[in-house]
Amino acid sequence: MRGSVLPIENNLEETILNFIKEAFDKKCIEAVILPKRIPSGDSFAYLLIKDKSILEGASPFPPVIPVQGAKAISSLTRQGSVKKKILAIMHPCEIRATIELFKLKQTTLNNLIFMSYDCPGVLPLSDYLENPDENDQTFLAAQQKWDSKDMRPVCKICTEFSAPASDLHIGQLGTDEGKIFLIPNSSVGKEFLNAFGLNSDVPLDEWEAEVEKLKKERENNKKDAQEKLKTKVEGPENLLETLSSCITCHNCMRVCPVCYCRQCYFDSDAFKFPPDNFISKSEKKGSIRLPSDTLIFHLGRMSHMIHSCVSCGTCEDACPMDIPIAQIFNLVADKTQQVLDYKPGRNIEEPLPTVTYQEEELQEFEKPYSETYIKVEETNV
C-alpha cells in the first residue's frame, strides 16, 4: 500500500477540517457530509454542508453513532443521484453499509467521494448520554491509546476497522506523532491527492503492520467474546431467556441500515390474525404471548438480512431493553458470511450472495441425508 503523509496542525479534527476547507477552495468538492454536535450538546447529527463556515466545530470523528451514515446517504439519494461532487466522512462500518445499500439498489453513489479512517470504535449511546462532557474526554483518551475497553461490545471485536472500499482512507495507526497517512483506494482518491499536490507514493509498511497487529488482537477478542456469548444464546432455552425481554418496539429493525424494506414483513398483514386464531393457539399450549411474534421477528429478520449485516451495532444502541442484539447478529453473521464466502462492503462489484450462485457448490450440506439415501438404495438392489 502506498499513500501520502499529512502533518497534523494542533489536533487531528482541525487538520481534517482544514483539509476539507482546502478541498472546497480547490473545487475538488462542492459539499461535504459529516457529523456535527447538535445545539443541546449531547449528540451528533449528519449534516450536508455547503457553507464552509459551518464546518467550524464539526466532528469528523464523533464518539457515538446516533444515526447510521448509510441512512444519511440513502436519504440523500433516494430520488436519484447527486450531480455535484460531495465528500462524505464516515466510520468504516457506515461505508460498508452504504455499499450494501447500493447493491440492494437503495442508493446511488455517483459523485460521492467516501473518506474513512482507522476507527478506534465508539461509545455506547446510552452511556454517552449520561455524561457527554466526561465521556468526550474518555473517548479522546481511548482514541489516542487505541484502547477499546470503554467502547461498545461490537466495536471491541470489530476486525474491519480499517480501509474498506472507500476512496480515501485516513491512516492513524503506525504513524509518528504529528502526522497521518492519506491512503487512496480508488482513482478518485488519487485524483484528490493529486489536486493537493501530495505525493501519494510513500510506502506505508508501518501502517500495514500496525493494522495487522490490531486486527489480530481484535480477532482474539472476538473469539473470547463469542465463546462467552454462546453460553447465553445456545439452545432454545438460553436463546429465549436472552431475547424474551424484547418489547417488540422493532427499533433494531428501524435503525438498521441494511433493513431497507419500506414495509417490514413483520409489520404487514401477513402477521395479523383473527382472534380465533390466537385462541386456538393458546388452547394448544395452554397460553400464548401477546403480541406473539418476539422470537420469529428476530430470527426472521436475521434470515432476511444477515448476509449483509456489517455489525455496526446501531441496533444494540437503539434497544431500550439492553438486549445484546448486535453481538448476537455478529455471531451469526460471521458464520453465514464465512460459508457463503461473502463480506458485506468488501467490494462494490461483488454480487449479493442471495442473488448469485455456482452450479456446483455447497453440496456437502445436502450430504447427511443423501448419503443415507444412497445406502438404502444399495441394500434394496
Add this chain to the structure above:
Amino acid sequence: MNDEYTPRIVGFLCNWCSYTGADLAGVSRLKVPPSLRIIRVMCSGRIDPLFVLKAFLKGIDGVMMMGCHPGECHYQKGNYNARRRFILLQKILEAFDLEPERLGIWWVSASEATKYAKVTTEFAKEIEKIGPSPVANEIFL
C-alpha cells in the same frame, strides 16, 4: 405421552418436480409417512427462510425442502437460490444450537416417486429418533 408421539413434519415441495413426484408416489401406491404435511410452492426458490422458521417456532418437528435437481429448475435458477437460503438457515440454527438436523433439502424430480417415498420415510424416522421439538410448549416465544 411419549408412546403416543408422532412427529409433525412440514414439506415444502416445488410444483414442477417434487410435488409431481409426490403425486406419482401416491398414484403408484407407495407408502409415505402420514406425519408429513405437504405445502406446495411454485418453486423451491419461493421458500422464504421465514416460512421454515415459522414452522419450527409453531412446534413443527421437522422441515423438508424439496425441489428439482440442480440445473433442472423450471425457472432456471430457483433451486440454486433455495440451496443458498437453506444453508443460511442451517447456519442460523447451528449458531443457536437449535437442532439443524431437523431441516433438510432434497432434489426429487417428477419421476422419482421411489426416491420421494424413501427420503420422506427416512426423514420421518430420523425425526422420530430426535424426539419432539423443544419449542412446541414454549409460551414466551
